[in-house]
Amino acid sequence: MPLFDTFFTLLSSTLQAPPDHLRILFILLASYPAALLYKSLPPNPNLKHLFSITFAALVYLGLFNLVRGFYELLASALVVYLISYTVSGKWAPILVFAFTMGHLSISHIYRQLYRISYDRFDISGPQMILVTKLTSFAFNVYDGQRSIKTLSEYQAKKRIQRFPSILEYLGYVFFFGGFLIGPAFEFADYRDFTTLALFSNPPASSRSSDSPILSSDETQSQMTDGQSDEKGYQKMKQEGKEAKIVIPNGFVPGMKKLLFACFWVVCLISFGRKYPMEWTLGEEYANMSFLARFFYINLASFCARFQYYIVWLLAEGACILVGLGFNGYDDKGKPLWDRVSNIDIVAYETANNLKSFAESWNMNTNKWLKNYVYLRLVPPGKKPSFFSTFATFATSAFWHGFYPGYYLMFMSSALLQSLHRNVRRKIRPIFLHTRYASYKPLYDFVGWFIMQSMISHLAVSFVLLSLRNTLYVWRLNYLICHVAILFLYVFFMMGLDKQLRILLKVEEKKEKVLILENLEQEALEGKKRRKIVGEEKDLLVSEMGLIEK
Known part of the structure; x- marks a missing residue:
């Protein structure tokens, strides 16, 4: 027992x-x-x-x-x-x-x-x-x-x-x-x-002139298995290297993670259990209006994340407290504690694009998928292909198990990510230029709402797991996410974005002119460099004029 x-x-x-x-x-x-x-x-x-x-x-x-x-x-x-x-x-x-x-x-x-x-x-x-x-x-x-x-x-x-x-x-x-x-x-x-060795590179303010910065490879090569740290650094000292170890105190940042986890425990107990995803399988949910069903899924998905926030924050806090979470110093010499971070809750809940979602959720698993699946499938000198993306999502689903819901979630996410590249490359730049800059907050808000809703609706399969239950709930919501993905795929495949690309050519030229003007003002390489930049700027202005005509 x-x-x-x-x-x-x-x-x-x-x-x-x-x-x-x-x-x-x-x-x-x-x-x-x-x-x-x-x-x-x-x-x-x-x-x-x-x-x-x-x-x-x-x-x-x-x-x-x-x-x-x-x-x-x-x-x-x-x-x-x-x-x-x-x-x-x-x-x-x-x-x-x-x-x-x-x-x-x-x-x-x-x-x-x-x-x-x-x-x-x-x-x-x-x-x-x-x-x-x-x-x-x-x-x-x-x-x-x-x-x-x-x-x-x-x-x-x-x-x-x-x-x-x-x-x-x-x-x-x-x-x-x-x-x-x-x-x-x-x-x-x-x-x-x-x-x-993780602590052998103190901030510049605490290093003396005879305490050089040592890389982890240097410190590793100086130590042998079973050897105490003290003996290892004595050996380095005999060879003319003196490593200064400064172990920052992780008590405060570790306790912050603990308190933040407790906050989500309170949220889970107080209202998180009141909105289970399984409720979508009942008749009461089916009799709701479409908008009510739509927003309930967003709320249920949000509450389902509480348990992940709790365990990940607690585990990260312990790693910070012991020192493993230490990740060097920022420009001001302040310790960073994000080496083993697994979730950035603020970044995830405010994300308005798929890239931000991926970078802030289950971060260590995503690093593993990126470095040991995605990039390992890309031949040297080549760009990642759709196969690399698809294989990475398939591996993630395989890693989670064999419930159909996992595969529905990750295969749909693969299609969404592939589509997101087109949207980000062909639509987002419009709102980064002077003419459309005033609409950038609106673009960000719409992007946030769409991406949050899409991820929440795709997460239905991740929570319910079964094929029958997932398709039932998706059909009640008219497969809205998949219809939107299909519509945008057709939009780009038919070349309906040509008018956007015409606008982008003008805007890209204008932005490059602004960039080159800044380079011209800030260039420190002398008159020769400024002359080259000026010639490039004049050439771009000329090209822009031809396009506008």
Whole structure:
């Protein structure tokens, strides 16, 4: 029987919440005192790895009684470790991707076949986080074998040149602040964090002349596995390098995340449960007017996001408190704490375009999809194609499971994203020029309303999951989102935007003239540079005059 089972059962009946949801909330809150204990450990990376492994084992074996699940996660991690160690070249990450996604698929199919409610916690959730960690690890090891000239800036930063010990690797896999529901992060970030290399570049105001800026590669190359941070930096000092470690205090920003999460808990308890998406399946919803049905879905989708806000903010706050969330300093020397951010609530709720939505929601998963699926499918020197977009959304759906709703959501989103590029490229520029600048606030508002409504209506499939229920609700709303997508596709395919492009030619020339005028005024390269800019400006003015004629 799981620990505190009676306590969580009684609490569940009082709060009318599933016991496993309360267990997850308890673990996330317990990670805050655990973070303080973690910070008090001696500066030895091995102790930190052991702490995380022990904490994760206690949660799986004690609170959830998931003995078999814990061993499955451990076995999966060890298989990936073995593949990455023994297989060289591009086949290693490909094998890891296939193995981990296959293992995850078995868990998803088992859950779906036995109709296990999402009120009950099982191993598939942590396994989703683990897949992102293990696949990125395999690609990073592969990148460490390649020439740095063939890597992108991101790949060069995250590559692994020194293969980790099994203890360091498992410490990364079961890091106490993210093993349950995330956030997922790169192995290079974890290594820099545990070896204190993450804090070796203090703000300029606190550095002395004999304390150079050290990159993470430099600090990593100076340290060996199992070596304490103190010994590692003593070795650097003997070689003529003196690293100054400044660990900023993350208590205040961590507590802010905790308080913000508590705010959403209050919202969920007070009114979030009053607008469930499942209510759309009843007769009362069907008898409402179209506008009432339309806006109810927007409201229900908004309330459905509360639970994500709560768990992501709590997990991020613990990571900030322990120091993993530290992400360098801004121009004013103020610490940044967004390394493992998974949600930017303000940016998401105010987003007026699909790009802003993607960049502010489930951010770590989107980084994984971008860097290890989307960009990996693009040949060197080529631009991303629709296939890259479609494959990325398909992978995201596959990663979530096999309910039809996931595929309806992500395939529709792929079409929407492809369409959004045309809209952004051919319509948005009109409102960035002088003639139409006064309409930019109206354009932004309309864009916000349309995108929020589209995402909310597509999210119906993500919440209801079944094909029958999703299509039923969409039909009640006249498939309005898909009709709008189809209409705009036809609009661009038939070339009905030609008149817009004619306007854009004039406006683009005018904007380039303004840009070149600014360059001409601010150029510091001397008379020769100003002369070139002036000639280009005159040429554009001449071309613009011909177009207007």
